Amino acid sequence: MPAHNAFYGQSGGVTSVINASAAGVIQTARNYPDHINKVYVGENGILGALTENLIDSSLESDEDIEALKHTPSGAFGSCRYKLKTLEEHKREYERLIEVFKAHDIRYFFYNGGGDSQDTAHKVSQLSESMNYPVTCIGVPKTIDNDLPFTDCSPGFASVAKYVAVSILEASLDVASMSATSTKVFVMEVMGRHAGWIAAAAALASSDDHDLGPDIILLPEVEFKEQEFLDKVNATIERKGHCCVVVSEGVKRPDGKFLSDSGVRDAFGHAQLGGVAPVVADIVKQADGHKCHWAVCDYLQRAARHIAAATDVEHAYALGKAAVEFAVQGENAIMPTIVRTSDNPYQWEIGKAPLAEVANVEEMMPSDFISTDGFFITPECRKYLQPLIMGESYPPYVNGLPAYITLKKQKVPKLTQAFEI
């Protein structure tokens, strides 16, 4: 069997470890020269395939590919672009086949979350419906941790670690200031639909101390203002201050996002996002407590400097497994993490059909949320704790992480331009 080229693409919101998956794909493909010739990487994911902007990964040095393991974000560019059905996007699918044929691409590795796995699934249908042979494997990734079948999604655990470390540190700060200054600290984290990230902040709490978050506001639990304020005040009464972690996706009982506070600027424009200032304002207006608030935004998902070693290992292993599955003749699947033991944490690689992965959002189970809705349960902690284990520090030069910037040399174009 002659070797063919492979396409790899990064898709959706990036993470601090998605490049480790890229390294897993590229390095492993180099071990199978009988099957895979070169790995062409789409500039900005599937858009790179459609526009024939292909980066030749074989022109990057071994050292630079290795450095992807400790470099956050999408080194090849990512995209938010969703392929529609074969009927609706017939032109796009035909274009993909045109580019794949021109560059002898018979392997398609797509690294992303639910929407991206849906894209991978649709591309896998090319084989049958449009009679073009392409082996299609999804590589999971999403900080939202909402992919089904897998124990967790690469990217999530490092955000979890960042969030837990950050609220631990901030809670020490507030504890030392609260006698004469700040009483309430509010930290906003990502998670529009699922509360996994906010939940992970609870790992900063412990039976050994009274630090970390006192209240966690999850998108799964509707925000009841008076119950929240009562809990804030009870916490201040008990320990002198209160730390709150709030998910960006928290909603009021009427279904509106809490961040949509009705605040308007002088011109009547809706104020730009941010639920932490809204929560801080609710506390301040109701009870006059001095508040501070932080919004982590991209910092949390880019924070490779505090990535979880487990997460980096998962990400690399899944990229590696994707290639191994492909050369073994598997198709239309996504490798997964299968947990075999909580403590010590042990895991192995499994697989799930793309058809069943696509567009399924795995929410927090209700037994992971405390009865008052303001914290997680021991069961949830048992799930989360192993994921943040281990530090995986990048090398430093001049006091800063030595993140790699690739050369990203393009494969010469062989087709006519295509307008998206």
Next chain:
Amino acid sequence: MPAHNAFYGQSGGVTSVINASAAGVIQTARNYPDHINKVYVGENGILGALTENLIDSSLESDEDIEALKHTPSGAFGSCRYKLKTLEEHKREYERLIEVFKAHDIRYFFYNGGGDSQDTAHKVSQLSESMNYPVTCIGVPKTIDNDLPFTDCSPGFASVAKYVAVSILEASLDVASMSATSTKVFVMEVMGRHAGWIAAAAALASSDDHDLGPDIILLPEVEFKEQEFLDKVNATIERKGHCCVVVSEGVKRPDGKFLSDSGVRDAFGHAQLGGVAPVVADIVKQADGHKCHWAVCDYLQRAARHIAAATDVEHAYALGKAAVEFAVQGENAIMPTIVRTSDNPYQWEIGKAPLAEVANVEEMMPSDFISTDGFFITPECRKYLQPLIMGESYPPYVNGLPAYITLKKQKVPKLTQAFEI
């Protein structure tokens, strides 16, 4: 000469390394039993002296005191409380003497920024004006880096490192998303009067890559909206996206804080702080670019997990020097960092009179700011670069930093209660 007890207090906004100074004071004092008996630490700084809430540091284990070197925030509690003049606060000064006498306290070490050095200076005047012999040494600390005489202030360098690492990582994120999503990222950092922290973000930029901040908004430079928007657009035109770091203290030409945007909630209340959302909103309203923003707030000054090794060394050395100066008979001074070489960075301990330190704010020199006002100069970089050198990781347990919580056992009270 018989030994006497010492008072140590933490004051003002805390940092990720102020506890390293505490360790320097406490460990060094233990080396001079002929001069210093016990170190009593004020619970919440000077308030602990006034209320006779003194923590007996001799009851903490050697291991726990050692662990202060890697624990952020003020382990003994800090305060925002400023002693007024001897005339205005006569009652408070008499109370201090009462407590000092009762506990045989003849050394006073006060760890803080400009206001706190002013307090230290006033306490030093007790000796003469109220005839009570107390050796008084300030220990510098402030993330604002605005103390005079010293090369830098402990706490600042670690914030500088946090800010530079964070914007480096976020800029990688935005670069990978900008093809189809976010074009502008705005990160807010502390610094109400001086722009040192925002300036430090520039260390993430390099001749080797096009990452880090593209625009830095300093409180020293008045915010000119159209010039700013032009620069944002030119940057997007050139590289596809733009990263902005903004200091909380940036003002409009009319002298109003940019964060005071005139935004009111449904009840007409002024919206709670935050300049990053205001800057993002300005960009979005003017040019429609998709923006993301982050507000670091306490996370930046509590981030011991990414502290600069240089900073930790400075903080410890200054605590140590304070005690050594005291036992050598110095009084009413603050030990300082004296830079003797930029590259390699070399420094030694100096000293400055408290009378000249108190209430002086060291601003960014104008030759540290680029001519367009949106960046720093090479001169500024030369100053800042050595400060963020070195990583000083805390030990980790269960995936989280093993920060210490002290026992904080109180010295039995010997005086009547005092109302503040």
